Amino acid sequence: xxxxxxxxxxxxxxxxxxxxxxxxxxxxxxxxxxxxxxxxxxxxxxxxxxxxxxxxxxxxxxxxxxxxxxxxxxxxxxxxxxxxxxxxxxxxxxxxxxxxxxxxxxxxxxxxxxxxxxxxxxxxxxxxxxxxxxxxxxxxxxxxxxxxxxxxxxxxxxxxxxxxxxxxxxxxxxxxxxxxxxxxxxxxxxxxxxxxxxxxxxxxxxxxxxxxxxxxxxxxxxxxxxxxxxxxxxxxxxxxxxxxxxxxxxxxxxxxxxxx
Amino acid sequence: xxxxxxxxxxxxxxxxxxxxxxxxxxxxxxxxxxxxxxxxxxxxxxxxxxxxxxxxxxxxxxxxxxxxxxxxxxxxxxxxxxxxxxxxxxxxxxxxxxxxxxxxxxxxxxxxxxxxxxxxxxxxxxxxxxxxxxxxxxxxxxxxxxxxxxxxxxxxxxxxxxxxxxxxxxxxxxxxxxxxxxxxxxxxxxxxxxxxxxxxxxxxxxxxxxxxxx
Amino acid sequence: xxxxxxxxxxxxxxxxxxxxxxxxxxxxxxxxxxxxxxxxxxxxxxxxxxxxxxxxxxxxxxxxxxxxxxxxxxxxxxxxxxxxxxxxxxxxxxxxxxxxxxxxxxxxxxxxxxxxxxxxxxxxxxxxxxxxxxxxxxxxxxxxxxxxxxxxxxxxxxxxxxxxxxxxxxxxxxxxxxxxxxxxxxxxxxxxxxxxxxxxxxxxxxxxxxxxxx
Numbered sequence: 001x002x003x004x005x006x007x008x009x010x011x012x013x014x015x016x017x018x019x020x021x022x023x024x025x026x027x028x029x030x031x032x033x034x035x036x037x038x039x040x041x042x043x044x045x046x047x048x049x050x051x052x053x054x055x056x057x058x059x060x061x062x063x064x065x066x067x068x069x070x071x072x073x074x075x076x077x078x079x080x081x082x083x084x085x086x087x088x089x090x091x092x093x094x095x096x097x098x099x100x101x102x103x104x105x106x107x108x109x110x111x112x113x114x115x116x117x118x119x120x121x122x123x124x125x126x127x128x129x130x131x132x133x134x135x136x137x138x139x140x141x142x143x144x145x146x147x148x149x150x151x152x153x154x155x156x157x158x159x160x161x162x163x164x165x166x167x168x169x170x171x172x173x174x175x176x177x178x179x180x181x182x183x184x185x186x187x188x189x190x191x192x193x194x195x196x197x198x199x200x201x202x203x204x205x206x207x208x209x210x211x212x213x214x215x216x217x218x219x220x221x222x223x224x225x226x227x228x229x230x231x232x233x234x235x236x237x238x239x240x241x242x243x244x245x246x247x248x249x250x251x252x253x254x255x256x257x258x259x260x
Numbered sequence: 261x262x263x264x265x266x267x268x269x270x271x272x273x274x275x276x277x278x279x280x281x282x283x284x285x286x287x288x289x290x291x292x293x294x295x296x297x298x299x300x301x302x303x304x305x306x307x308x309x310x311x312x313x314x315x316x317x318x319x320x321x322x323x324x325x326x327x328x329x330x331x332x333x334x335x336x337x338x339x340x341x342x343x344x345x346x347x348x349x350x351x352x353x354x355x356x357x358x359x360x361x362x363x364x365x366x367x368x369x370x371x372x373x374x375x376x377x378x379x380x381x382x383x384x385x386x387x388x389x390x391x392x393x394x395x396x397x398x399x400x401x402x403x404x405x406x407x408x409x410x411x412x413x414x415x416x417x418x419x420x421x422x423x424x425x426x427x428x429x430x431x432x433x434x435x436x437x438x439x440x441x442x443x444x445x446x447x448x449x450x451x452x453x454x455x456x457x458x459x460x461x462x463x464x465x466x467x468x469x470x471x472x473x474x
Numbered sequence: 475x476x477x478x479x480x481x482x483x484x485x486x487x488x489x490x491x492x493x494x495x496x497x498x499x500x501x502x503x504x505x506x507x508x509x510x511x512x513x514x515x516x517x518x519x520x521x522x523x524x525x526x527x528x529x530x531x532x533x534x535x536x537x538x539x540x541x542x543x544x545x546x547x548x549x550x551x552x553x554x555x556x557x558x559x560x561x562x563x564x565x566x567x568x569x570x571x572x573x574x575x576x577x578x579x580x581x582x583x584x585x586x587x588x589x590x591x592x593x594x595x596x597x598x599x600x601x602x603x604x605x606x607x608x609x610x611x612x613x614x615x616x617x618x619x620x621x622x623x624x625x626x627x628x629x630x631x632x633x634x635x636x637x638x639x640x641x642x643x644x645x646x647x648x649x650x651x652x653x654x655x656x657x658x659x660x661x662x663x664x665x666x667x668x669x670x671x672x673x674x675x676x677x678x679x680x681x682x683x684x685x686x687x688x
Contacts, residue, residue, distance in 0.1 A: 028575075028595065028596075029595065030596060031595065111661070112596070114657060116594060116595065118657045119575060121648070122647065122652065123574045125647040126638060126646070127569075129640075129647070132636055133637070135559070136551055136553050136639060137284070137287070137550065137551040138549075139501060139502070139503060139504045140287065141292075141334060143502040145346070145502060145503065146347065147346075148346055151351045153352070153354070153355045153359075155355040156424075157425060159354075160360060160363065160367065160424060163357070163360040163361045163364040164361070164365065164432075167361050167364065167365060167380055167382075280552065280555065281558055282537070283537030284537035284551040284552060284559070285537075287537065287551060288559055301558050302558065321494075322497060323495060323498035323499075324501040337502050341495060344499055344515050344516065347514075
C-alpha cells in the first residue's frame with residue numbers, strides 16, 4: 001500500500017471512529033461495527049487487512065473508554081479477541097502453539113465479515129423485490145368459500161348386532177371376574193386353611209373346613225370342596241400338614257404336621 | 261398524477277394497455293369501483309369506460325365476469341359455477357365402537373338409562389357418544405325413570421328403524437339368533453353344516469385364530 | 475367422494491369448462507391453492523393441472539396473471555401495474571433491520587438454527603424478532619437438528635414465497651452466486667479456487683435448472 005493512501009486512510013479512520021462513537025447504539029453488535037470499520041479500507045472484503053481492522057477496532061474501543069462511553073460486554077470481548085489476534089499476527093508463529101494460526105483466525109474473521117455483508121445485500125435485494133401488497137396484489141374481493149362438512153355415519157344392522165353380541169359376550173366372560181358367588185378360588189381356600197390349620201393337631205375331615213354358607217348349595221359346595229382340596233395339597237407340599245384318605249370315596253382327613 | 265391535468269403531455273396508453281389496467285384494478289380493489297374512480301387512477305387521457313367494455317366482452321363466458329353493482333363494477337365468479345364456491349366435504353365414517361355398542365344396548369334394552377348402558381357395557385359412556393347418537397337422530401330421550409334421581413332414558417327413533425331396515429325394535433334378532441348366525445365370533449360365521457365346530461360356545465372362548473385344532 | 479370411485483358414472487366436463495372452473499376458483503380467493511385442492515372441488519374426473527396450464531397461457535400479458543407459489547397457484551396483478559395500486563397498499567408494520575437480516579439468513583441458509591443466525595449476525599437474536607417473523611407467517615419451525623440439544627430450525631413459508639414473488643426458495647436472488655462464493659457455508663471454504671459445490675445446502679436447493687416462469 002502506498003504511503004499517502006495510508007495516511008488518508010488514517011484520517012478517514014479517525015473521522016469514522018468519531019462518528020461511530022456518537023451512536024454506538026446504532027450498531028448491531030461488534031461484527032456490525034467491524035464491517036462498518038472495514039469499509040474505511042475501501043477494498044474488497046477478501047483483500048481486507050485484518051491487522052489494520054483490529055487496530056481500528058481497538059482504537060475505537062480505547063476512544064470510547066476515554067470518552068467514558070459504556071460499551072456492552074460483547075464489544076469488549078471482541079476487543080480482547082482482536083488484541084490476541086493482533087499479537088498472533090505480529091509475532092512469529094510459535095511451533096508449540098496449539099490451535100489455529102493467526103492467519104487462519106484472520107481469514108475466518110474476514111469470511112464472517114464477507115458473509116454478513118452478503119446476507120445484508122441479499123436482504124436488501126429481497127426487500128426490493130416486487131412484493132405482495134406493495135407492487136403485486138391479490139384478489140381484493142375474495143369470495144368466501146363455504147365449507148359444508150357433512151359427515152355421514154354409517155352402520156349396518158350387522159354392525160349393530162355384532163356390537164351387541166360383543167357386549168353380551170363380554171358379559172359371559174364376566175363370571176371369571178364378577179360372578180363369584182358360586183366359585184371359591186384356591187387362593188381363598190388356602191388363605192382360610194393357613195389360618196385354621198394351627199388349631200388341629202388331630203386328623204380332621206376336610207369337609208369340616210368348608211366355610212359357612214358353602215355347603216348347602218351343591219354348586220357352591222363342589223367349588224369349595226375342590227378348592228380346599230387343592231389348597232390342602234399345596235399345604236402338604238409346603239410341609240405344613242399331612243393328608244390321608246382311608247379308602248376310595250371315604251373322607252379326606254388332614255392334620256397339622258407335628259415334627260416342626 | 262401530475263397537477264397540470266389540462267395539458268396532455270403524453271399520449272394516453274393504447275387501449276389494450278388500458279384494458280389491462282382496468283383488469284388489474286377490478287381484480288385488486290376490495291370494493292366495487294366506479295368508472296370515475298378508475299379514470300382517476302389510470303394515467304391521464306385514459307378512457308376507463310371503453311376499456312371496461314372491451315374487458316367485459318373478453319370475460320364473457322369465462323369463469324369470472326364483470327358485473328355492475330349500483331354505479332360501480334366488480335368481478336364475480338360466474339353464477340353457474342357457484343357450486344365450486346361451496347366445499348362439500350362429505351365423509352362417510354363408520355360409527356365408532358363406543359357409539360355402536362351404546363346404540364345396540366339402547367336398541368335391545370330400551371328404554372335404557374345411562375347407568376344401565378354403563379352397567380351392560382362395563383365402561384362409562386361419554387356424553388359425546390350419546391350426543392353423537394342424538395345428533396344422528398338414531399336415539400331420542402324417553403320418559404324419565406321413576407327411580408331416585410329420575411334418570412332420563414333413551415330410546416331408538418323411527419330414523420334408526422329406517423336406517424337399519426327394521427319395522428320395530430322388537431324385530432332385532434335375539435342373542436340366540438346372533439349366536440346361530442355366527443355373529444358372536446369375531447371371525448367369519450361358521451360353515452352352515454356345522455361340521456367343524458360342534459359348539460359355538462367353544463370358539464367364543466378360545467379367542468382369535470388358534471389353528472392348532474387340526 | 476362417491477363411494478364407487480372406480481366406475482366413472484359421468485364423463486368429466488370438457489377441458490374448456492374445466493378451465494373456467496379453475497379460473498373461478500382462483501379468482502375467488504386471495505390465497506394460493508394447490509392442484510389437489512382444486513381437483514377436490516371440481517367435479518369427478520377433472521384434471522386441474524391441465525386446465526391450469528391452459529389458463530396460465532390465456533392470462534399471459536394480461537393485467538392479472540397466474541403465478542406459482544411453492545406447490546400452489548394464485549392470481550396476482552402484473553408487477554408493471556403497481557403504480558395503479560397505490561391506494562391498495564395497506565401500510566404494514568415496517569420490519570426492523572434485525573428482522574430483515576434474520577429473515578434473509580433463514581431464507582438463504584434454511585433450515586437454520588437460532589445459533590447459526592446469531593453466528594452470522596454476530597449478535598444474539600431476540601425472541602421478539604423471531605416472533606415477529608413467525609407472526610407474519612414468513613417463517614416456521616422446521617425439523618429439530620440432530621445435534622446436541624436438538625435445537626429447532628427455522629424455514630421460510632409459502633406465504634414468504636408469495637409475498638416476495640418467488641416460486642421456490644431456490645429462486646432467491648443471488649442464491650447461486652452466494653453458494654459458489656462459499657458464503658452459505660459455516661466456515662471458509664478451502665482456498666482451492668475451484669469454488670466447487672460443497673454439499674451442505676444441496677438438499678434444500680438442489681434442482682439447479684428450474685425453468686423460470688415468466
